[in-house]
Amino acid sequence: MPKIDVAFIFLSVVCLMIGLVLGIGMGASHNFQLAPVHAHLNLLGWASLALFGLIYRAYPALTRSWLAKLHLWLSGVAALAFPAGIYVSITYEKPMLAILMSLVALAGVITFFLNLIRVFFFVPEASATESPARSLA
Numbered sequence: 001m002p003k004i005d006v007a008f009i010f011l012s013v014v015c016l017m018i019g020l021v022l023g024i025g026m027g028a029s030h031n032f033q034l035a036p037v038h039a040h041l042n043l044l045g046w047a048s049l050a051l052f053g054l055i056y057r058a059y060p061a062l063t064r065s066w067l068a069k070l071h072l073w074l075s076g077v078a079a080l081a082f083p084a085g086i087y088v089s090i091t092y093e094k095p096m097l098a099i100l101m102s103l104v105a106l107a108g109v110i111t112f113f114l115n116l117i118r119v120f121f122f123v124p125e126a127s128a129t130e131s132p133a134r135s136l137a
């Protein structure tokens with residue numbers, strides 16, 4: 001299993017590649033029906049996952065909990081399956097996957113939030129000794 005920060009960054013670029021291909025396809029075909037799929041792949045996938053990866057890199061104490069792995073699974077699955085659900089919803093008018101995956105995305109962010117509270121309120125020495133500037137160097 002790669003490190004959490006690396007896994008987040010790799011997944012984010014996978015989402016970006018799919019999102020860009022879809023964006024180029026929409027532009028070429030002049031059919032913008034799937035713009036929300038493209039937007040969520042790029043923002044929930046590329047932007048959010050990459051930011052999570054950089055935050056784990058900046059604060060390594062966050063990686064030292066099962067919460068980090070759970071967060072990777074929830075947010076990683078949602079980043080791909082939520083846009084897929086939006087596609088199914090737009091194309092077949094069946095919104096159930098999108099609804100379920102939006103809740104998985106929310107669960108991922110709540111897990112991240114709990115991990116932030118754990119580190120910054122209950123492991124103060126971890127955030128004090130590992131400054132972002134030092135760990136990025």
Ligand code: HEM
Nearest residue numbers: 020021022023024026027032035036038039042043046047
């Ligand atoms: C090769 C690069 C890209 C191409 C060719 C592309 C293409 C497009 C196209 C054709 C649309 C639909 C415009 C319309 O509905 O009139 C769109 C919408 C959008 N794109 Fe991109 N895009 C690219 C990269 C990105 C990136 C990197 C992001 C975000 C990080 C992004 C975020 C969005 C958003 C938020 C929308 C609006 C979606 C909506 O209205 O539902 N795009 N893009």
